[in-house]
Each structure stands twice: as structure tokens, then as C-alpha cells.
Amino acid sequence: MVWSRVTASRMVSYKRTMLMCTLGRRYFMTSGVRYGSSLVYSEYGDPEKVVQMTQQELPVVNSKQVLVKMLAATVNPADINTIQGVYAVKPSLPSIPGNEGIGEVLVLGKEAEDYFQPGDRVIPRLNAWGTWRTHAVADFTDLIKIPPDIALATGATIAVNPGTAYRMLKDFVPLKHGDTVIQNGANSAVGQAVIQIAAAWGLKTINVVRDRPSVMNLKQKLLDLGGTVVLTESEIRKSEELKAFPKPSLGLNCVSGKSGTEILRQLAPRGVMVTYGGMSRQPVTVPVGLLIFNDVALKGFWMTRWNKEHYNHPKRQEMLDDLFQLARDDLLQPPEHSLVPFDSYLVALKNAMPKDGMLGKKQILVF
Amino acid sequence: MVWSRVTASRMVSYKRTMLMCTLGRRYFMTSGVRYGSSLVYSEYGDPEKVVQMTQQELPVVNSKQVLVKMLAATVNPADINTIQGVYAVKPSLPSIPGNEGIGEVLVLGKEAEDYFQPGDRVIPRLNAWGTWRTHAVADFTDLIKIPPDIALATGATIAVNPGTAYRMLKDFVPLKHGDTVIQNGANSAVGQAVIQIAAAWGLKTINVVRDRPSVMNLKQKLLDLGGTVVLTESEIRKSEELKAFPKPSLGLNCVSGKSGTEILRQLAPRGVMVTYGGMSRQPVTVPVGLLIFNDVALKGFWMTRWNKEHYNHPKRQEMLDDLFQLARDDLLQPPEHSLVPFDSYLVALKNAMPKDGMLGKKQILVF
Numbered sequence: 001m002v003w004s005r006v007t008a009s010r011m012v013s014y015k016r017t018m019l020m021c022t023l024g025r026r027y028f029m030t031s032g033v034r035y036g037s038s039l040v041y042s043e044y045g046d047p048e049k050v051v052q053m054t055q056q057e058l059p060v061v062n063s064k065q066v067l068v069k070m071l072a073a074t075v076n077p078a079d080i081n082t083i084q085g086v087y088a089v090k091p092s093l094p095s096i097p098g099n100e101g102i103g104e105v106l107v108l109g110k111e112a113e114d115y116f117q118p119g120d121r122v123i124p125r126l127n128a129w130g131t132w133r134t135h136a137v138a139d140f141t142d143l144i145k146i147p148p149d150i151a152l153a154t155g156a157t158i159a160v161n162p163g164t165a166y167r168m169l170k171d172f173v174p175l176k177h178g179d180t181v182i183q184n185g186a187n188s189a190v191g192q193a194v195i196q197i198a199a200a201w202g203l204k205t206i207n208v209v210r211d212r213p214s215v216m217n218l219k220q221k222l223l224d225l226g227g228t229v230v231l232t233e234s235e236i237r238k239s240e241e242l243k244a245f246p247k248p249s250l251g252l253n254c255v256s257g258k259s260g261t262e263i264l265r266q267l268a269p270r271g272v273m274v275t276y277g278g279m280s281r282q283p284v285t286v287p288v289g290l291l292i293f294n295d296v297a298l299k300g301f302w303m304t305r306w307n308k309e310h311y312n313h314p315k316r317q318e319m320l321d322d323l324f325q326l327a328r329d330d331l332l333q334p335p336e337h338s339l340v341p342f343d344s345y346l347v348a349l350k351n352a353m354p355k356d357g358m359l360g361k362k363q364i365l366v367f
Numbered sequence: 368m369v370w371s372r373v374t375a376s377r378m379v380s381y382k383r384t385m386l387m388c389t390l391g392r393r394y395f396m397t398s399g400v401r402y403g404s405s406l407v408y409s410e411y412g413d414p415e416k417v418v419q420m421t422q423q424e425l426p427v428v429n430s431k432q433v434l435v436k437m438l439a440a441t442v443n444p445a446d447i448n449t450i451q452g453v454y455a456v457k458p459s460l461p462s463i464p465g466n467e468g469i470g471e472v473l474v475l476g477k478e479a480e481d482y483f484q485p486g487d488r489v490i491p492r493l494n495a496w497g498t499w500r501t502h503a504v505a506d507f508t509d510l511i512k513i514p515p516d517i518a519l520a521t522g523a524t525i526a527v528n529p530g531t532a533y534r535m536l537k538d539f540v541p542l543k544h545g546d547t548v549i550q551n552g553a554n555s556a557v558g559q560a561v562i563q564i565a566a567a568w569g570l571k572t573i574n575v576v577r578d579r580p581s582v583m584n585l586k587q588k589l590l591d592l593g594g595t596v597v598l599t600e601s602e603i604r605k606s607e608e609l610k611a612f613p614k615p616s617l618g619l620n621c622v623s624g625k626s627g628t629e630i631l632r633q634l635a636p637r638g639v640m641v642t643y644g645g646m647s648r649q650p651v652t653v654p655v656g657l658l659i660f661n662d663v664a665l666k667g668f669w670m671t672r673w674n675k676e677h678y679n680h681p682k683r684q685e686m687l688d689d690l691f692q693l694a695r696d697d698l699l700q701p702p703e704h705s706l707v708p709f710d711s712y713l714v715a716l717k718n719a720m721p722k723d724g725m726l727g728k729k730q731i732l733v734f
Contacts (some may be wrong), residue, residue: 088660245568278655285652286647288623291667293455298665300658 034058034067036297037049038133042094044085047349051083051097059137063109066116067142072156072339073131074365075352076189077277079159082128089126089304099124099304101131102146103366104156111139125311127304134342134367144317145322153334154327156364157189162323162332164303169201172299173250177202180245182266183252184259185209185279186222186230189335189362194252197323199226200331206248207265208236208259212358220309223256225333229240233259236266247271259284267296276301279357334349379607401425401434401600405500406712409461411452414716418450418464426504430476433507439523440468440705442497442719442730443556449495456671457696458495466671468498468514468732471572472504475690477508488513492678494671501709501734511684514691520701521694523731524556529690531670532560535641536568539666540617544569547612549633551575551621551626552646553589553597556702556729561619564690564724566593566700573615573633575603577624579725592700600626603633614638624649634663643668694732 036058041050061067079097081087105120116122122143124131129142146155167180181198185191186207198205207222211232219230231239244254245266253260254277264273264286275284275298290296310316326332338361340348348363403425408417428434447456447466472487483489489510491498496509513522536548547564553574554560565572574589576582578599586597598606614635620627621644629655631640640667642651657663677683694698705728707715717732 029435088656175491275655275658277659283652284658285650286665287650288642289455289567290665291642291651291665292644293667293672295667295672297667297668298653298658300655300660300662300664302659302662305660305662 006028007342016025018158022142025269036133036135037132037342038096039098040096041083042240044083044090044093047080047165047353048346049098049256049342050351051345053343053345061107061137062137063111063143064219065109065137066105066112066122068103068108068122069106069140070103070131070134070136070367071121071366072100072152072367073098074156074160075365076160076350077352077354077359078104078160079132080352082347088259089128095139096130096133098131098133099127099129100156102152103131103136103143105143106135106169116143116145117141119148121148121155121225122273123155125307127307128135129189130215132342132345132365142159144320145310146320150324150327151334153337153339153350153364154324154332155197157337157362158320158327158332159335160303161189161199161335163307163319164190164276164301164320165197166196166323167303167306168301168337169197169203169250170275172272172301175201175203176211178204180204180206180228180248181250181252182206182208184233184256184262184263185254185277186227187218188277188359190224190252192275192335193227193332194220195222195227196332197326200326200329204228204245206245207233208240208263210255210289212360228238233262238260241268248276252276253284255279256284258285261286264290264296264298267294269293271322272297274299274301276303279354299300321356335362337364339366340362341365370557374377381653392454397678401502401547402707403500403502405497406465407461408450409465411457412452413711414447414450414720416542416606418712418716420710420712423647425502427475428504430478431471431506431508432475432476432504433479433489435470435503435505435510435526436473437468437498437501437503437734438488439519439734440465440732441523441527442732443467443527444485444713444721444726445527445717446498446499447716447719456495456625460668462495463497463500465498465500465732466494466496467523467527469519470498470503470510473502474512476507477560479548481511482507484507485512487517488515488522490522492674494674499709499712499732509685513687517691517694518701520704520706520731520732524704524729525687525690525694525699527700528556529560529564530674530686531557531643531668531685533690534670534673535619535643536570536617539641540640542568542617543571545571546617547571547573547595549573549575549615549630550621551630552602552621552644553594554585554724555644555646555667557619557621557643559589559592559702560699561595562589562592563699564693567693567696571595571612571613573598573609573612573683574628575600577622577626577725583627590612600629603629610634617641619643620645620651623651625652627651628653629664631665634661637662639664641666641668643670659676702729705733706731706733708732 018320125142207227207230249268249271250272251263253275256278257280277300352363407430472483492509574594574597591599616638618630618636620642624647641695721732
């Protein structure tokens with residue numbers, strides 16, 4: 001029986017966990033059978049309506065598996081869109097949502113023991129792993145161990161958005177110290193990570209945000225994170241501050257529509273705009289002259305694909321190590337967030353929906 | 368005096384040339400002063416109105432220069448747009464139009480003698496050289512010698528359009544024998560060159576043309592040139608023939624607008640669309656999902672920039688050698704064209720204007 005492998009010293013915490021979870025009606029064990037709770041949806045639609053809490057019996061951990069207790073799980077826009085059925089990836093239903101989160105290894109299969117120990121913190125190696133659940137039994141190869149000194153909110157939010165920022169800054173245009181990057185949606189989770197990673201690497205950032213009532217506060221917040229310039233969409237064309245900068249060779253676009261076109265216009269000849277989102281729900285309109293005469297290029301980035309293609313690639317561990325070190329050095333903070341108890345998932349789902357096209361604080365489910 | 372360097376044997380042909388040109392009131396020489404005729408425009412506007420024929424005294428050839436008698440000069444859409452003032456390049460006025468043409472070396476400066484001989488056929492190395500004139504005195508470094516066995520219409524039309532086709536097929540996506548390329552505007556001068564060069568290199572082409580009354584004839588013409596499939600814009604989405612093909616990894620776009628979007632949709636994941644024109648006068652609309660999830664990229668190509676950047680690069684001579692060899696082997700024909708005497712340039716200008724957005728036969732001025 002797998003349970004018997006658990007060391008005496010860990011048993012205390014397991015018992016505490018079991019007690020806690022049993023009280024919360026989310027995890028309990030009778031006669032060697034374990035149960036966990038998960039959010040699940042069986043049809044695409046409004047997340048607040050189609051997502052439901054369920055209890056399941058957890059499978060017995062086989063030799064290649066581990067039992068993970070989730071500690072925190074992020075609610076990202078891609079999760080919302082996936083549940084709505086409007087995302088590029090349509091999981092087969094019923095499905096447990098959640099692409100990102102941090103868990104703790106409770107129980108290990110024999111083969112997993114060479115790689116993990118009870119108490120190890122882990123994040124999923126693959127997208128669509130389903131982090132919105134109290135517990136998961138998973139192949140150990142589908143998990144990545146992360147350092148124990150990383151704060152929960154950081155660990156739960158580092159893989160998708162800072163990963164996206166890191167790769168876009170690294171993989172498309174060779175940048176050297178002092179170079180400038182322009183981005184729209186600068187207040188998004190990726191945008192904030194871009195500002196911080198760029199600042200840590202000695203890159204300047206021109207940050208474009210949408211016009212809004214309390215824009216001065218937002219500007220100050222992004223400047224405090226390390227942004228070099230923050231401009232609204234309506235300021236960008238007439239900005240004298242911008243004219244003083246050398247044209248950026250890298251543009252990052254998560255808004256698309258007119259905002260994406262404006263990023264393209266700002267690029268240096270041979271510049272590259274990387275599109276990783278379409279928050280305006282509009283396509284990117286590309287003036288032909290920018291392609292032919294300015295020689296700008298448009299590319300796309302999708303962290304999910306990159307992770308799939310670098311499933312076990314050393315570059316992936318190197319990226320995570322870099323990001324964790326930035327977090328330790330206080331150079332990379334998690335986005336503003338609310339920690340929402342798992343039972344109150346409806347609050348998290350409600351708060352994660354864009355209001356007037358704007359996203360509020362990042363919602364992090366805690367268990 | 369430069370004239371004295373001309374060998375006795377060449378004098379005969381010069382005298383004949385002079386006689387002919389004098390009769391045509393386009394080139395004459397009195398007391399060592401030579402005159403030539405050129406088309407010139409002093410304001411941007413309707414080519415048929417702003418372009419005028421003028422006579423000038425030709426400067427004396429210095430040691431670095433050659434006197435070239437033009438033999439044939441192409442009227443390309445870029446020439447028309449430049450005169451209209453709607454092209455990316457705005458020459459200072461007054462300006463002699465014409466980017467492409469073939470000439471014959473008449474007189475050489477001392478330093479040029481190591482590189483050219485009288486009678487050599489030459490094409491301009493640079494854009495905006497001004498080929499619409501009977502004679503030109505130019506730095507020898509601005510000319511490229513071409514083989515004597517190349518037909519005039521081929522020599523006059525090979526640098527810009529087949530050059531564009533060659534580079535787009537070679538420089539953006541690694542293609543191997545049997546791979547497929549998709550293009551719109553397949554009946555354009557570049558499009559026809561793409562079909563022929565691709566066929567010579569063992570590549571398949573999916574060729575998209577605009578719907579038009581006599582489309583069956585056009586289809587047959589492009590199939591005869593070596594096209595694999597020819598479809599109209601309205602056929603492309605429902606074509607069963609197309610579904611049988613592996614998705615192309617390279618798309619070539621000279622139409623932009625909806626047609627460009629459709630080319631993007633047809634690309635394989637990671638495919639690249641190279642835009643080299645905007646005949647629809649519409650921007651390219653790029654669905655965000657194609658960038659993020661299909662990982663397609665958009666790039667641009669402009670022969671003028673490539674030539675500038677490869678002014679004296681071995682790749683340029685290699686390209687010309689390849690193209691001339693294809694022409695010799697009857698694998699690359701010049702586009703359908705009309706040879707128009709220089710004096711009748713107004714006819715050429717009229718015929719070079721698009722009718723209902725379609726271009727007619729290529730107009731080649733002959734001298």
C-alpha cells in the first residue's frame with residue numbers, strides 16, 4: 001500500500017492535512033480510499049454557471065505516480081476562455097480547469113522516489129493539467145520540482161505569465177543592455193513581468209496602457225515596477241518623450257486591433273512584433289508599407305506550445321531558475337492578487353472576468 | 368578626349384547609332400558635345416500628364432564613367448506609383464523615371480576599361496537609376512555586365528521581378544524538392560516568375576488569381592508556365608484539389624487585404640507569408656489565432672532594399688547567373704509584353720496603368 005511508504009515524520013502533517021481537509025469536506029480517507037474535491041465543467045459556457053465543485057475518489061498511486069496536494073492555483077484569462085469554449089484548446093469534457101498552480105507532494109510511487117520527496121513543492125509541466133482541485137494523482141514526469149523558498153503566490157503565478165515575458169524578451173530579437181522594448185497591455189500579468197524582467201536585464205520599456213480614469217496611479221505603479229515610460233493609447237502618437245527614444249526593435253502585443261498596429265508603427269526597421277493575445281478581440285491590421293519598406297515582421301508566441309516543445313529541455317529549467325532567482329532578489333513580484341479560498345471559487349471566477357475589457361487583480365485559489 | 372578611345376571596329380556601329388539617333392532627334396553630337404533624350408517629370412501626378420520628353424547635353428565621360436545607350440527599359444507598377452508620388456521612395460524632382468532596363472556600353476572612362484568593353488550589355492545596379500532615356504553617363508560601379516546571349520526583353524525584365532521571385536523562394540523558408548508554395552496575384556510579373564522558378568526547382572505552386580471573365584484562359588496559361596494548381600479567390604476556400612495538398616510553409620502575397628488573410632489561413636503551422644505588394648490597396652488583416660496558435664509569421668520583401676544591401680555581394684551575381692541560365696534553358700520566359708518605341712512612351716504609360724485593378728501586358732520601351 002502506497003500510504004505505508006510515508007515516513008513517520010511526514011505522517012503528522014498528513015494527519016493535519018487530512019483533518020483539515022476532512023473538516024472542509026474536500027479530502028478524506030476511509031479504509032485506504034482517498035477523496036479529493038475538484039472544480040469541473042461538463043459543458044462550455046459562462047464559468048460562473050458551468051463550473052461546479054465535485055468530490056472524487058482519488059486513484060491509488062502507482063509506481064510512476066505521486067499524490068499532490070494543491071496549495072495555490074491561478075485563475076488566468078486562458079482558463080476563463082477555455083471554459084467559455086472560445087480558446088484554441090478545447091479539452092474533452094468533463095474537464096478540470098486550471099493550467100497553473102503549485103502543489104506539495106504527499107505520497108510517492110516507487111519510481112518517483114528518485115526524483116521527489118514528500119513535502120517537495122511542484123508545478124505542472126504541462127498545460128491543461130487541471131490545477132483547480134485539492135489533490136491530484138499524476139505521473140511524476142508531469143511535475144517540475146521548484147525551490148522550497150519561493151512564496152506561494154510567486155510559485156503559483158510564475159510559470160505562465162513571467163515565462164511568457166521571459167521567452168518573448170529572449171527568443172525573438174537579440175537585445176543588448178540599454179535597448180528598448182515596446183509593449184501594449186502593459187498592466188497585464190505578462191506586461192508587468194515584462195517590465196520587471198526587462199529592468200533586471202538592463203532593458204528599457206515603453207509601456208502602453210489603455211486610457212482609463214485612474215491612469216496616473218497606474219502609470220506610477222508601472223514606473224515603480226521598473227518601466228521606463230508609460231503612455232496611454234491616445235498619448236503614444238503625440239508623445240515627445242517617445243520621440244527621444246531610439247525606435248524599439250521588439251514589440252510585444254497582447255491587445256491586437258488598432259493598438260497592435262500602433263506598436264508596429266513604433267518599431268525600428270527590421271523590428272519584430274510578437275503577438276501573444278487579442279484582448280481587443282480584433283485582428284491585427286498591418287499596413288503593407290510597414291512590411292515591405294520598414295521590413296517589420298510579425299510573429300506569435302504561445303507558452304503552451306513552447307512548454308510542449310521544451311517538455312524536458314534544459315532551457316526550461318534554466319528559465320525557471322532565472323525567474324526564481326529574480327523573485328528571490330525582489331526583482332520579480334507576483335501580480336497584484338487576491339487569495340481566494342477554494343470553497344469561494346465563485347468569487348474568484350466572478351473577479352477574473354474582465355470588466356469593461358479590463359482585468360482586475362489576479363485571482364489565486366488557495367487550499 | 369574620351370571619344371578617341373573607341374576602337375575603329377566599334378566606330379562603325381557608333382556612327383550607325385549616331386545616324387539613327389540623330390534621325391530620331393534623340394541623340395546627336397556636335398563638336399564633341401553629345402545629346403540624349405530622356406523622359407522626366409518635375410511634379411508628382413498622373414504619369415500621362417507629368418512625364419515629358421526632353422533633350423539634354425550628356426556630360427563628358429570621366430575616368431570612372433561609361434556612356435551607355437539604352438536598348439530597352441521596363442515600365443513597372445513601382446515606376447507608375449513613384450511618378451504618382453504614392454510610392455515609398457520619393458525621388459527629388461525633376462527625376463528621370465525607370466528602375467529597370469538594359470543598355471549597351473558605348474564609351475568607357477579609363478578606370479572602367481578593366482571591367483567593361485564597348486558593346487557590353489549592362490543593367491543598373493541600383494534602383495531609381497533612371498532607365499527611361501536614350502543615353503546615360505554613369506559610374507561604371509553602378510552597372511552590372513550581363514551575358515550577350517540574353518534576349519532584350521529578358522534582360523530588361525529580369526532584375527526586378529524574377530529577382531523578387533527568386534529571393535522570396537530562397538531566403539525565407541527552407542524548401543525541399545516537392546514542397547508547395549502558395550501565392551496570390553499569380554498572374555503578376557513576379558507571380559509568373561515564381562511559377563517558373565519554382566517549377567524549375569521542383570517546387571509545387573498553388574496559384575491564386577482574381578475572379579475575372581476569361582479565367583479559364585488565364586488558368587491554362589499559368590498551368591502551361593508550370594503552375595501546379597490555379598484557383599480564383601472565390602474557389603480557394605472550397606477547393607477539393609487544395610485539400611489534397613500538404614499545407615504550404617511559404618506564402619507569397621502581393622495583393623494584401625482579404626486575399627492576404629486567405630493566404631495566411633492556408634499556411635502550415637510555422638508557415639511564413641512574405642508580402643511584397645498591396646495591389647488591393649488594403650492592409651493585411653491578421654487573425655490573432657493564426658499568430659499565436661498556428662505560429663505563422665509575416666514578413667516583407669523589397670528588392671530595392673535587398674539590392675542596396677547586396678550591392679556588390681556574390682549572392683547577387685549568383686542570382687543573376689541562375690536567372691540567366693533559366694532563361695537560356697527556356698525555363699524562365701519574360702512576361703507577356705509589348706515593345707513600345709521610346710517616342711511612343713505615352714502609349715506605354717497608358718497601357719501600364721491598371722484597368723479595373725488588373726495589369727495588362729508589360730510595357731517595354733525600346734530605343
